[in-house]
Amino acid sequence: MSATTRPGEREARPTGSAEAEGGASREPAVEVVDLEKTFPAPGGGTLTAVDGVSFSVARGEVFGFLGPNGAGKTTTLEIVEGLQSPTAGVTRVLGLDSHRDRNRMKERIGVQLQAGAYFDYLTLEEILDLFGSFYPRQVAPEALLDKVGLLDKRKALVKQLSGGQAQRFSIVASLVNDPEVVFLDEPTTGLDPQARRNLWDLVQAIHDEGTTVVLTTHYMEEAEFLCDRVAIIDNGRIQALDTPLELIHGLPAAYRIVFATHQDVNDGELAALPGVVEVASPANGAATHELRVSRAQVTLPSFLDWASGRGVEVDDVRVLPATLEDVFLSLTGRSLRE
């Protein structure tokens, strides 16, 4: 699959193929019901990190958690992986309880930890070989390294890798047991755009082999690009869960019409145009104006009529789709990265 596939084109694939193979008896890859996790708060009292989260991930899906720092992404993931115990609720992976059936579950999942490292003094090959030996079924280290273009680095130590290479290694290290579900906690945080792009290709390649991928991210482009479905999480709660396209279409203003003019315009007249939800006037006299509209094809002709009728010279007119950033903003009233 090419790296430029848009999310919408992929929607049909995952659930369909999984169901066709395994039939109705196949459990979902991940099932979480009414999950809750509290920690003792630093100043006394309790901190609710995960507050009643339920979702399920179908086999073959790429499922993403999008949310700001402290939203509860890592906590949710680690409970599902059996690394932390829940305060309440049930988590199952491949039909196995994350805690009661932990050992059998672990054999079939792959885990990449947020900011996790590997042994300082073992080579890439040795690390993969060692971790592989923990599982009944093991993929050859060379095959894994080849997959991420690190075969020539197999005798290197992790500290001798670049940031992007190290991150690729840490993903491939979660594949030593050819898992059915992999969990990637912020696989691209801290990487430059090119390295991030590179990892997106890797995640897609993993997905193309039929592996279910559950990932977390701060980046809406990443969620939009990679994920079949996205759960927007904030303050320990899932605020919305759908395909990226549906999330955006669900917004009252799914598009923005952006234009520039040096003349004075009357915001009231713009707001009265059909389909306009909101007018964002430029701050301190800048030239760029923005209309948030529900359907661009309705508003655009009226807008152009209005401009020629009023003799307003508009320049640089663009219609932009809303993003998950806008979804987040409209759900929480805050921007994703503030």
Place this chain on the structure above:
Amino acid sequence: MGKLIVSSLKLLYRDKQALFWALAFPVIFAVIFGLFDFTDVPDVDIAVVVEEGSPVSEGLLDGLGEIDAFSVTSLRSLDVARDELVKGYWDVVLGVPAAAPGQPLLLFVLYNETNFETNQFAISAIERLAGVMNLQIAGVDPPPVAVESRGIAGKSVEYYDFLLPGLVAMGVMNFSIIGMSVAISRFREQRILKRILATPLRPVKFLTAQVVARLALALVQAALILAVGVYVFGANLYGNVLWLFALATVANLIFLNLGFAVAGRAANPDAAQGIANAVALPMMFLSGVFFPTETLPEVMQVVVRYLPLTPLIEAMRTVAIDGESILRTGPQLALLGAWVAVSFAIAARNFRFARA
């Protein structure tokens, strides 16, 4: 499991810096303490003040001069001599007053009270000399009773012979308490422990591999320190080295347990390093690595006797210096055995593979 142990060994021997210091540290101590010369009889500086020369005072000065450990200086003024004694120039001042006819010659000795042992030695030597002179003057010459003392050639225990087992024990202790706690704490900080927990490997296997690797490498360390001690510093080793290794391994279990306990309590590797040092350093200085524990105040000896490093060093000296079998170290082995159990309980209480 085999792969895990091999990997753990690789992690240890590839960390060249840590490995270097594990060896260099005891050797540095060997060099520093080798600079002290502990083998000489105490050297006594004696000032003699003779008020009026006489054949008796001459004989006395000659007699003192013949004693090797004394360096004798004649002074004129008793006041000056006393002042200088107070300042620490002299260990002993011997006053020889003018002889009054018909009266015994009353020698008097001033000594520095802070230096008890040296002075007991000096005073008894002077008394003996006076006794011999009395007999001579009384015309009993040769004296009716004489003692001929003859040294039997035995083995001579030099300071290095004494120090070497202590250094081996200290090296093992530091390598394990400090090394293990810092390593585990670092694994935790790097989330390697959590990563292991995400695999089907049982955590106890991972820890066992760590322990086995460190037990093995500690023996290599012990062997190297012994080799340096014997071949570089000329220490004598009278006992069986294998017994020493056995003792080191038993005690190492204690130190590794303590290392785990420290790792369980420490928030990060730096904290682990600090806590581990706080555990190891007092033992290093109290448990008789460098000096016999008998030189400690008695109250402290009572406590120090029960620190785990103390019975290890005692047992090692019994083997290394006295050439005894490990079977002759029963009380020490019992104490070490008890410590293995206690330290395991401490580790189990304080160490968790995963937190929260």
